[in-house]
Amino acid sequence: MPAYLVRRILSVVIVMLGASLFVFVISQLTPGDAVSVRYGDTGTPEQREMLRRQLGLDQSLPVQYFRFVGNAIRGDLGVSHRSGRPVTQEILSRLPVTLQLASATLLIAIIVGVSAGIIAAVKQNTILDVGMITIALLGVSIPSFWLGLMLQVVFGYQLGWLPVAGSGDWRYYILPALSLGSSAAGGLARYTRSAMLEVIRLDYIRTAQAKGLDSRKVMLKHALRNALIPVTSILGLQFAGLMGGAIITESIFALPGVGRLSIEALASRDVPLVQGVVLMAAAIIVLANLIVDLFYTVIDPRIRYD
Amino acid sequence: MNSTPRTSRRTPRARGLLAALLLSGVAAAFSSALAQDTLRIAMPSEPPSLDVHVTSSATGFLHGMINATLVARDPYTGDFVPWLAESWEVLDGGTSIRFDLRDDVYFHDGTNMTAEDVKVTFERMMDPEMAAPAASNAGSLSGVTVVDDYTAIVHYDEPFAPAMLNMTNAYFGILSSAAIESMGDGFSQAPVGAGPFKIGRVVPGDRVELERYDDYAWAPPFYENQGAALVDGITVMFIPDDATQLLLIQTDGLDLAGAPPRDVLRMTESGDVGEGADLQSYAYLFAGVHYLGLTTCCERVTDEQAVRVAIAHAIDREEIVDAALEGLAIPITGLYSPATWGYDPEMTGYAFDLEASAAVLEEAGFTRGSNGNFQRDGQDLSFTVWTYNTPESVRVAQIVQAQLADAGIDMQIQQMESAALLGSTQLGEHDALLINYGWTDGGILTYFFHTNRLETTNRVHFSDPEVDRLLEKGESTVDVDERFAVYQELQTRLLELSPWIPLYTPEITYLARSDVQGLIVNHYSGGFNFHDVYFGDQD
Numbered sequence: 001m002p003a004y005l006v007r008r009i010l011s012v013v014i015v016m017l018g019a020s021l022f023v024f025v026i027s028q029l030t031p032g033d034a035v036s037v038r039y040g041d042t043g044t045p046e047q048r049e050m051l052r053r054q055l056g057l058d059q060s061l062p063v064q065y066f067r068f069v070g071n072a073i074r075g076d077l078g079v080s081h082r083s084g085r086p087v088t089q090e091i092l093s094r095l096p097v098t099l100q101l102a103s104a105t106l107l108i109a110i111i112v113g114v115s116a117g118i119i120a121a122v123k124q125n126t127i128l129d130v131g132m133i134t135i136a137l138l139g140v141s142i143p144s145f146w147l148g149l150m151l152q153v154v155f156g157y158q159l160g161w162l163p164v165a166g167s168g169d170w171r172y173y174i175l176p177a178l179s180l181g182s183s184a185a186g187g188l189a190r191y192t193r194s195a196m197l198e199v200i201r202l203d204y205i206r207t208a209q210a211k212g213l214d215s216r217k218v219m220l221k222h223a224l225r226n227a228l229i230p231v232t233s234i235l236g237l238q239f240a241g242l243m244g245g246a247i248i249t250e251s252i253f254a255l256p257g258v259g260r261l262s263i264e265a266l267a268s269r270d271v272p273l274v275q276g277v278v279l280m281a282a283a284i285i286v287l288a289n290l291i292v293d294l295f296y297t298v299i300d301p302r303i304r305y306d
Numbered sequence: 307m308n309s310t311p312r313t314s315r316r317t318p319r320a321r322g323l324l325a326a327l328l329l330s331g332v333a334a335a336f337s338s339a340l341a342q343d344t345l346r347i348a349m350p351s352e353p354p355s356l357d358v359h360v361t362s363s364a365t366g367f368l369h370g371m372i373n374a375t376l377v378a379r380d381p382y383t384g385d386f387v388p389w390l391a392e393s394w395e396v397l398d399g400g401t402s403i404r405f406d407l408r409d410d411v412y413f414h415d416g417t418n419m420t421a422e423d424v425k426v427t428f429e430r431m432m433d434p435e436m437a438a439p440a441a442s443n444a445g446s447l448s449g450v451t452v453v454d455d456y457t458a459i460v461h462y463d464e465p466f467a468p469a470m471l472n473m474t475n476a477y478f479g480i481l482s483s484a485a486i487e488s489m490g491d492g493f494s495q496a497p498v499g500a501g502p503f504k505i506g507r508v509v510p511g512d513r514v515e516l517e518r519y520d521d522y523a524w525a526p527p528f529y530e531n532q533g534a535a536l537v538d539g540i541t542v543m544f545i546p547d548d549a550t551q552l553l554l555i556q557t558d559g560l561d562l563a564g565a566p567p568r569d570v571l572r573m574t575e576s577g578d579v580g581e582g583a584d585l586q587s588y589a590y591l592f593a594g595v596h597y598l599g600l601t602t603c604c605e606r607v608t609d610e611q612a613v614r615v616a617i618a619h620a621i622d623r624e625e626i627v628d629a630a631l632e633g634l635a636i637p638i639t640g641l642y643s644p645a646t647w648g649y650d651p652e653m654t655g656y657a658f659d660l661e662a663s664a665a666v667l668e669e670a671g672f673t674r675g676s677n678g679n680f681q682r683d684g685q686d687l688s689f690t691v692w693t694y695n696t697p698e699s700v701r702v703a704q705i706v707q708a709q710l711a712d713a714g715i716d717m718q719i720q721q722m723e724s725a726a727l728l729g730s731t732q733l734g735e736h737d738a739l740l741i742n743y744g745w746t747d748g749g750i751l752t753y754f755f756h757t758n759r760l761e762t763t764n765r766v767h768f769s770d771p772e773v774d775r776l777l778e779k780g781e782s783t784v785d786v787d788e789r790f791a792v793y794q795e796l797q798t799r800l801l802e803l804s805p806w807i808p809l810y811t812p813e814i815t816y817l818a819r820s821d822v823q824g825l826i827v828n829h830y831s832g833g834f835n836f837h838d839v840y841f842g843d844q845d
Contacts, residue, residue, distance in 0.1 A: 045761055051437045082354040084494055091511045112710065149549060157553050165545060168514050187503045254545040256511030263546070264351060264511070269725045 012286050019282040024065050024295035027271045087276035102242050104177035109184035117192020139186025144245050148179035148252045165254040176253040179225035180245045184238045191234050195227035229300050236292035240285045329462050341791035348551045348563035352544040357494035359431050362439035364476045366450040366833035368542055371516055373499035376405050378526035381828035381835055386470055389526045390480055395507040400465030400784035407456040413482035414504040421458035425450035426483035428590020440477035465782045465791050468747040491731040500835055502535045516540040529837045538841040555817050562818045567634035570815045588816045593645035593832040594744025595638050603767035604734035605691050612802040616658035619663035620713035627810050630701040635812040641797050643811040645829055648748020655801035665712045672825040680714040688716035689737035703740050731765040748793045752777045768805040
């Protein structure tokens, strides 16, 4: 296990370096720079040149890149060109909102998706199964921005049950989490169903049923635990999808999270902020996958990383 | 105004709050329950900073509430009126302005405003280390002399005609020198001014809550209310999506929000907006112009004046306004909006005339090809326009495209995100731009046409010694009538050479809840004055 962990952490470092190089190159290819961001239509050529020097933009690209990586390793992601505030501070001030949204979304996706998957598998080839899988397919297919607008209109505007948008207590997270979670729930339902169907055909399940065990116990204790192994790996990928989906959902529901921050940073060509957000997203996704891998050993004691 | 300040709000909100308390019982809901007389305004995005010396997008909604300027602009007449300065005098042929300050002004930190604050504020703005975007709007401002506690003289190296107009802008708000010194770098996070509202809570990316400054007693004379603001505070919420803003104001989640003209028209027709409805509409003319900019360098097809003139003759502005903008705009033939100083309705440029367009091209050696397009040397007369990827810009571009097609000119449209578009124009790799500018003084054209801006904001890469001379003369001519004549001459020259083809000035439309009273639309600065606002029944 320790050797595996070291290997994985090394791979995390390589992935992060790759991500940093990728985002640096991409940000250099996009038009506009910090000087345009700061001055907009104002600023004399002399003022612009002075700011360029102050920000180190007059140095060569490799120098700028290695300075960026060196600072990032020390936890300094630079200063936002737009606001003049440290990038780390900007991201940390928005991260709680995104984490709350992601948690609520995952919770909905797991509860709804896994339950629907189990029911569909147990009731295979019944109307219930077809209904569940059709709904799951819809969940995966409906774009989250459209669903978000519909939820706002129905539950916020027409029924007035929930806030249309904005941030505050937990009620503000219900509609965004439903909008973002529908796709994840649909995907999980389909994977859980397939995994359960594979498992419940195995001999040990037949044996358990032959012994006269309670069928609910057989499904939940014997079958589900094994079926969850592939489903868990999907959760890691779903989490990556959530980070992307949060960009649109947070904009529609006016949630001040990292997703919206990334849109604002991109729209204003705030390169340090874009780099910071991308690195943070990469770090979260890599860590989420690492946690999922380690979690395998908990749900399946046969798995050993030696 | 028969104002009954701070009347209680409607029952729907009380019901909503009760429900919120029952449902959640959390502190956040309780705090919003207390804020019953707070004006809630939507803005599409958060300004980069609340410090006017850091941001290039200061707004009247926020910065103009926190800061007070030496001089204000009367929303009804456009005249300069006293604010922090009781009076002023232009000295030395326009190279100095003496401001006699009020002695009863106190910043939000409780310190008395003196001439030293004026000096520290303007020197901070002009400090190269500060890199304040507003510095380039200050002309050759070279320093401030403190004559006594309440008299300051602002100096310029050369006469600077837009000086007084700029002094009314939120960028030129006077800041507390004591706070600048004591807060250091922290000042930019929580600037201290002398405006009617002070900064309360800031939730990055979400909202800024402004609190009424109770000691405020120096409102400009055009306000009925000369004391502290009538509302308890202003909450500015950052909501990027138009549809979300609309839903929020319809469900009483906002009091004032920008709304696309299309939606305002639709809702007015359906009775959701207007007399007796929950919402009222407000509009003001944008202090700027949407234009077709034609690149005049780098061997682009638009570098040839005959081509530019032919394009100018081929554009029907009336059709653009009617078909793309629902009539909620005015066609513009000069280079300024009626809300910008320098506007002259007599400036007409090249009129819509397809025959004249064809004649100009034929004279330049173009002939009609079999596909209907004008051609020269076997090549179609064709160019690509870059425009913003917003629905309005794209609709306008499509109509211009159709009009030019009728004139035998092919125009391709390339949509771009605004920062990418503006950041890509320095190399002159574009034929044309369909974008806009906004400012309240005609001197702004220096940014777009002066030769010394070729590397930055002169996006059409235009250079003409006569235009440079007129731009410089316009900036330094203090006499108003003489200056106006300079800008008439400048516009005539620019319209003749046609690096820009002005198209229209849109109306900016807003929706407000009907219980928001006392809202003053400021047509001269483009925006609203909130000092007289209170909540009450419709008159």
